[in-house]
Amino acid sequence: MLTSLLAPPRPEPVEQEPPRAGMCARDVSAWYNVSRKAIENVSLGVAANHITAIIGPSGCGKSTFIRCLNRMHEVVRGARAAGTVELNGQDIYAPNVDPVRVRRVVGMVFQKPNPFPMMTIFENVVAGLRLEGGHSNRALEEIAERALHQAALWDEVKDVWKRASGISLSGGQQQRLCIARTLAVEPTVILMDEPCSALDPIATYRIEELMIELKKDYTIAIVTHNMQQASRVSDDTAFMLAEEDRIGRLVEFGPTSRIFTNPTERRTEDYITGRFG
Amino acid sequence: MGRWQRRRITNALATALMTLSATAAVTVLLIILGHVVMQGLPSLNVAFFTERPLPPGEVGGGVAPAILGTLEMLGVAGLIGIPVGIATAIYLSEYGRGNLARAISFSVDLIAGLPSIAIGVFVWAWLVRNVVGQYNGLAGGVALAIIMIPILTRTVEETLRIVPDPLREASLALGIPRWKTILRVVLPTAQAGVITGVVLSLARAGGETAPLLLTALGNQFFNLDLLQPTAALPIQIYNYARSPYPDWQAKAWGGALVLITLIGVLSALTRWAVGRRTHAY
Numbered sequence: 001m002l003t004s005l006l007a008p009p010r011p012e013p014v015e016q017e018p019p020r021a022g023m024c025a026r027d028v029s030a031w032y033n034v035s036r037k038a039i040e041n042v043s044l045g046v047a048a049n050h051i052t053a054i055i056g057p058s059g060c061g062k063s064t065f066i067r068c069l070n071r072m073h074e075v076v077r078g079a080r081a082a083g084t085v086e087l088n089g090q091d092i093y094a095p096n097v098d099p100v101r102v103r104r105v106v107g108m109v110f111q112k113p114n115p116f117p118m119m120t121i122f123e124n125v126v127a128g129l130r131l132e133g134g135h136s137n138r139a140l141e142e143i144a145e146r147a148l149h150q151a152a153l154w155d156e157v158k159d160v161w162k163r164a165s166g167i168s169l170s171g172g173q174q175q176r177l178c179i180a181r182t183l184a185v186e187p188t189v190i191l192m193d194e195p196c197s198a199l200d201p202i203a204t205y206r207i208e209e210l211m212i213e214l215k216k217d218y219t220i221a222i223v224t225h226n227m228q229q230a231s232r233v234s235d236d237t238a239f240m241l242a243e244e245d246r247i248g249r250l251v252e253f254g255p256t257s258r259i260f261t262n263p264t265e266r267r268t269e270d271y272i273t274g275r276f277g
Numbered sequence: 278m279g280r281w282q283r284r285r286i287t288n289a290l291a292t293a294l295m296t297l298s299a300t301a302a303v304t305v306l307l308i309i310l311g312h313v314v315m316q317g318l319p320s321l322n323v324a325f326f327t328e329r330p331l332p333p334g335e336v337g338g339g340v341a342p343a344i345l346g347t348l349e350m351l352g353v354a355g356l357i358g359i360p361v362g363i364a365t366a367i368y369l370s371e372y373g374r375g376n377l378a379r380a381i382s383f384s385v386d387l388i389a390g391l392p393s394i395a396i397g398v399f400v401w402a403w404l405v406r407n408v409v410g411q412y413n414g415l416a417g418g419v420a421l422a423i424i425m426i427p428i429l430t431r432t433v434e435e436t437l438r439i440v441p442d443p444l445r446e447a448s449l450a451l452g453i454p455r456w457k458t459i460l461r462v463v464l465p466t467a468q469a470g471v472i473t474g475v476v477l478s479l480a481r482a483g484g485e486t487a488p489l490l491l492t493a494l495g496n497q498f499f500n501l502d503l504l505q506p507t508a509a510l511p512i513q514i515y516n517y518a519r520s521p522y523p524d525w526q527a528k529a530w531g532g533a534l535v536l537i538t539l540i541g542v543l544s545a546l547t548r549w550a551v552g553r554r555t556h557a558y
Binding site for chain 2 (some may be wrong): 070072075077100101102103104105107108110112114115116117118127128131132178181182185
């Protein structure tokens with residue numbers, strides 16, 4: 001993992017058994033500009049082959065935090081993050097780490113499906129690999145087919161995937177296309193930022209099924225403000241909250257079963273039982 | 278007269294007035310076009326497009342060197358202006374922050390506002406007097422490039438800005454570097470606007486006369502050497518239109534018709550290409 005983050009511009013050859021990577025965030029703080037601090041000292045571990053859910057009311061910084069896990073937070077103009085985030089023991093915020101390499105290993109699915117509008121379904125899936133170059137068309141087709149199978153989209157698009165545009169699909173299909181696109185670059189961790197909030201219940205159900213299927217091979221962290229979703233799919237749950245100062249902090253973190261049945265913090269219980277948020 | 282009837286009459290009157298105004302605007306355009314076509318069409322023949330101008334007083338010949346010269350200088354202008362214009366737009370939209378970006382953005386507006394004759398004077402003082410030593414086509418191309426750049430930059434910048442950020446983030450999150458994201462995701466998504474900008478700016482440059490009078494000068498002969506005085510359609514039209522010879526005056530109309538047609542065809546082609554490439558997001 002160390003070598004793959006640092007140097008060579010090409011990814012390592014695909015291993016049969018994907019490396020099981022967990023992540024560990026320590027004292028992560030993030031700012032949107034000098035005066036606007038969004039989260040403070042968030043520390044939690046994302047266990048390998050687990051689904052870790054991050055819940056909390058709107059504005060508690062859960063999306064900001066998850067974006068710190070693959071260095072996407074700093075893409076926002078003026079934004080800055082501090083603290084350490086270890087991926088298999090290596091700090092992705094170390095000065096010699098290239099954020100581009102981090103995002104190769106830690107993929108991300110966004111709230112609103114965002115397929116590339118000028119590309120076909122096939123081109124969307126292999127966008128990450130094709131723009132990197134060095135793959136034959138044949139190899140790309142195989143990878144795309146496998147990723148579409150993994151994302152449970154293959155049967156619906158197999159007749160049109162070479163010519164239909166990515167944005168011709170329905171919202172739920174687009175989101176699964178985005179998941180396929182993320183899987184195609186073979187990350188070890190997948191971050192999902194409210195992946196179902198723009199989808200109807202049936203599409204949501206399909207994505208949840210898919211996540212449970214995917215955790216055999218991948219480590220997943222998901223931001224959601226749907227508590228039922230968190231309790232249905234996740235192994236661990238983190239509860240974040242922003243008080244009057246509008247700075248998000250971690251309130252409680254633990255196994256989902258315990259957080260939802262026997263939280264130690266009063267605020268967690270209040271939120272989960274629907275007393276606020 | 279009831280209220281209902283009064284409303285109907287008001288409605289009819291207002292509709293009639295608006296139709297009239299719209300028709301008046303279009304009529305002016307049609308009169309100009311019709312007049313140019315009527316005056317210009319008779320002088321269009323094979324010789325007009327293939328032969329060089331004849332000496333004053335002789336009837337016949339054509340404006341082929343001017344058509345060729347315009348294309349040459351537009352080529353030079355495009356070679357310089359398209360990369361610079363698009364690169365400036367990318368800088369302003371994707372990278373530029375702070376004082377440098379503000380200064381560049383302000384400069385682009387300033388250049389766009391410069392009278393084209395001033396650009397001509399500047400290029401004359403620089404390239405014609407000091408570098409080459411005589412009027413030349415290269416200087417004409419550079420002058421046209423300076424006219425193109427702000428138009429192209431503004432058009433492309435605006436389209437790059439409306440490319441949604443989630444697309445940039447989707448690409449970055451796949452581990453695609455920033456520069457590649459811009460070249461392979463942002464620019465293709467904005468390609469309709471980029472094409473429009475290129476054609477608009479070329480069309481605008483192709484019709485410029487003032488800066489060419491001081492740089493390319495014009496030429497009655499075929500000339501492929503960009504360091505020599507070079508003919509151009511607008512200069513040819515200008516020279517012929519103020520000449521005392523009826524044949525030259527007719528050819529000025531012909532030249533105007535060719536120029537208008539050229540720009541019209543370019544715009545139509547762009548609309549067609551852009552229509553095919555526009556994707557809703």
